[in-house]
Amino acid sequence: MRRRAFFVVGLPVLLVMAQAWAASDVRGVRLWRAPDNTRLVFDLSGPVQHNVFTLAAPDRIVIDVSNAALKTSIEQLPLKNTPITGMRAAQRTADELRLVIDLSAEVTPKSFTLDPNQEYGHRLVVDLFDKGSDVDTPSVPATVTPSVPAAPVAPTLPATKRPTSPSARRDIVIAIDAGHGGEDPGALGPGNAREKDVVLAIAKRLQTQINAEKGYRAELTRTGDYFIPLRKRTEIARKKGADLFVSIHADAAPRSVAYGASVYALSDRGATSETARWLADTENQSDLIGGVGNVSLDDKDRMLAGVLLDLSMTATLSSSLDVGQRVLRNMGRIAPLHKDRVEQAGFMVLKSPDIPSILVETGFISNPGEANKLRSANHQQALARSIHTGIRQFFQQSPPPGTYIAWLRDSGKVSIGMREHTVRSGESLALIAQRYQVTLDSLRRANKLDSNIIKIGQTLTIPASTLASQQ
Ligand SMILES: [Zn+2]
Incomplete structure (x- = not known):
């Protein structure tokens, strides 16, 4: 309001002064612990300028925030299992806030600001990467220059393809990716239903079921409530030697009556439907929370996707469609389907050139009835079971060579x-x-x-x- 008054005056000098007066409040601090980093999120009443630097002996992180005042307590943060031992704040001048984070170990900080979204306002995010985490070789293409396509492509090519196990009967590895997490709640539904919680619960149930079956091993890309960039998710899958990547999500639609489950595979050009395109946009937006800031992700992805698709996508895509169809058919036995065939869209998490990948939308969390079901243990278990059955059917048909399941088939046991x-x-x-x-x-x-x-x-x-x- 105050600033609008100056706009009326219209003098640039006054505008600058107005900016200086419009100090932002730090209204809250949240903390998320991920396996290799700690994320601090400062909730702000407006945009701020900031500067982060490290001090050694003892290890500290200093965050200077200009035009800001601390209006919250920083004492009650859950610091357990983090390298943070304490946090102090000092108002250096009326609008110069200094935050000092005491550390028990050296960390690499990375910070950025975020604009408001549907759940939060302006935020300052400070990620503290543990020593030895791979922050220096980020999977987020933030450091990738669009003019050098070879750089990001090379590490994903056969050089890092899963190693052929010396044991002749290795497990088939399924990477289960619970969408969203931490700062990114995903789709929101009635009664406080959040996609990130529902899909993690389903992912864990699916993992337990798969691990109970001999010849299979399931790995989660995300094991708790923290954020992982989309690129990092496929990278984790590759590191675990995944034979299949399954990303679990729950839909939201502008109309609350929309319902049903769907399965997606990557499309090489264009989405099969307008819904698919809209959804891909929404899901991909998640990566903005990774702090890529004003780097244009879109162009890079289009180009990257193009290069990768040319190389080895075709074979992988047909496997993705095959496993997707089986999963969809089994889900159709326990839940209504939104579409009865696998849809295709440009989801970033599906862009692995060498790992068949599907994205399962387990239902519409924006639909009150489905939101309730998605939160019930019974339905989560049934969904996990149907996804598991689809995966099993696919691998019994086409087990990767060298796996126990391939051996089973070749020794004739599967035929009976x-x-x-x-x-x-x-x-x-x-x-x-x-x-x-x-x-x-x-x-x-x-x-x-x-x-x-x-x-x-x-x-x-x-x-x-x-x-x-x-x-
Ligand atoms: Zn999602």
């Missing part, structure tokens, strides 16, 4: 539907039967069991599925 399961803590025979969609009776028979008593670590033979066809 045989699988193995190692009993884990908390599992009952009935639960295992349900998970593999076989009857309790057939499971007992296949293992010559007189009772339902099983032991942790016991290996069970799973007979051919008998229930799937009855659904």
